[in-house]
Amino acid sequence: MNGKLGIRAKLSYGLGDFGYSIMGQTVTMFLIFFFTDAFGIPPVAAGTVMLVSKIWDAVSDPMMGSIVDRTRTRWGSKRPWILWGAVPFGLTFFLLFLGPELSAPARVAYAGVVFILYCTAQTVVNIPYSALTVSMTEDADERSSVTAWRMSLALVGTLIAGAAAPVVVQAMGGGIPGYRRYALIAGAVGAVMYIITFLGVEEKNFGSREKVEFLANLKSVFVNKPFLILAGSTLATMTALNILAATVPYYFKYNLRSPGLTAAGLGVLLGSAILFMPLLLALSRRMGKARAYMLALAETIAVIVLLRYLGERSPLLALGLFALAGYGVGSMYLYPWSIVADTIEYSQWRTGIRPEGALYGYFTFVFKVGTALSSFIIGIVLAAFRYVPNVEQSASGLEGIRLLLSFIPAALFLAGIALL
Template sequence: MINKVSFKEKIGYGFGDAASSMFYKLFTTFLIFFYTDVFGISAAAAGTMILITRFWDALNDLIMGAIADRTKTKWGQFRPYLLWFSVPFAIIGVLTFTTPGFAENGKLIYAYVSYSLMMMIYTVVNVPYSSLIGVITSDSVQRTSLASYRYAFAFGGGILVQATLLKMAGVLGGDNEQLGWQMAVGIFGVLSVVFFLLTFFLTRERVKPLKQEKSSIKEDLKDLLHNKQWFILLAVGVFTVIFNQLREGAAVYYLKYYFGEQELMLFGNVWHLDYKALTGILVPVWTGANILGVFMATWMAKTLGKKKAYMVFMIISLVASLLYYPISPNDIYMLLLLQVVVGIAAGLPIPLMLAMFGDIADYSEWKSGRRATGLIFSSISMSQKLGSTLGIALTGYILASVGYSPNNVTAESQTGIRFMMSVVPAVAAGLSVVFLLVYKLNESYMKKVKDELNERINKV
């Protein structure tokens, strides 16, 4: 049975990831920079803190997915979490970007506590939100369309943060940079509450499990851990996120310490741009190009199939990423072109990943006779967190290994920053392609799975 989804509901679903993505981009693009250049702790300490807190939190995603699967309210299984936890999400988000008046050790403890709480509340909201696509509709094409809307809105929220944060913090805080960051994040927090509530009110849950028999979390986890295709797709997702995270985390450093101040000719005028202005232009260009890739996803999935389309564009991402190393710091236009090319290529796989986890949910039900939508879709958040964790930690460790010191960058540090922006992400992209080669759930295989599931439904 195909559950058609209205344009209004697709828009409503998209708002949820606009909310999540504003904070996700705060973490992926600015967090390590905030900790080293604003908050006041070392790159290595920040990297270790993020590695420890987020690895533990990534495991919580599976638990949260299982809990969400067992939630039963008049609003459904997954939507209520957007209503219940949107305000705590915003409050803790602001606290994460608040700088206390402590010495470095005290600041580090505060960072551990605030960031751990933020990741926990992010899990509580985002795992049910990610699972929602699996119960809005059962149709793979409709899910791909929903995924495209989701990530278009996600990138919209990300662009808003990337384009405005540094300048907004400067305006709101004046000479007090730490206050400026706190106030700017507060504005994004208010917006996130509004967006989560819009998703709650504009979406509906329709797809019910094939069988209403009760199963334990232990049984669901056993099914998952015996699902080889889940492990393969999880690895693909982790390395894809590492690719994106390394580039986003390195971008501010790359622009500040390699490109520096630039003069850009636009519309007959010469614009003098510092690193904040460059970040506000070039990083959103990458994210905006992601949106083009996202909207190509449905067409490419129909033309090549999800697996082949994913592989092609990750290979393009790999090759283009390598070009960031030899580029001259005076060639701002080549950098702009690369941002567009890599942005489009890296954007297309993201909604495909969401739709492919939908296939994993169907495949798991086909094999076991039990459906665990929340548990399966929690893997998306899990792969994001594992990939983002490794990417951010690598950023911190690479900076530390090349002797990075804020506002006092040596030639060695500059080379490390360039390497971090180009070669290391390319390796991650290559590894995602390797795992895709052994992933077997292509369109013909999934047609067999869906046909047999529909036969079971008709018999019931």
């Protein structure tokens, strides 16, 4: 039974990314905002902390992929790591938002150390989780269906992170205490969701069980041209998406003077992405994944460029544009993860090696670099345009925020299309 999968398997698998998204997308959308406006870290320092951690990820992600490919247990090669990594991942997420009382230099050091621990825990659990798709079924359409379930539930988790987090943080005291309590709940939920994935998904073996040496695995990745093209495009598009999402709290607070609508803005953006998912899946079957993806990215560029020209009295129009941008956001959740599974089949044909863990390790690293680059770019742009936290912004500061929401991610989305 290597083909069709039941609802239980798809739901159990998707719940893992639901849990991840509650944590991971809180980091993407709110961590730099938390660092600058609550924890008191300067924007450039906050962005640099997140970028420097990727040096370690450059080593740990491929290494973890190779470890997964060489793991042999009665539970398979991927499921045990999901189980073992679930609780540490939730715990390190909580520590990111703990916000202890420290001196200014110590706050930067704390943020750096804890963020590296968080990224390591994420590596341990999320690389085998992502690679599990290709060990569930060999059927390409079923893999697309599994990915659609995964990404739909990921978008629900992202929606909760984006729309509920600001409300919950304020309801639980606001500031550092509010973030701390929210992180405790979200971290616990995320860990439980991964455990459900471990219990509800059967891992199958479709390739050779021969252990492949690390260097052979590495070589098989770098001769996989379709994977390298996808990775380059995804780095550009995910950096753009993360810049867009992480700028939303700044945009509603300072440009639109409506901080209470931050949750609504993220809710509309992500909720519409969920609603567009069936259309995106149908288009991929009709016109191919790559063409459908490029079409969605082009639509997103057109929409976000319009955000540059909205005035401070246009929150409802901004919400309408966010709803339209959800089409492209949904595509960035669905298509890259669906396409990367296909590149594994190419690798097996090209080299005779099926480097599931290694490919997903590098692909996960691309997403992490996108998150870090986005935070670094936000920090640099905010500093260059003289942003000052928690005060009325100058015209220059407001312009910097507008650029981060429009032209800068639009240019990166265009680069993503060009690379496909």
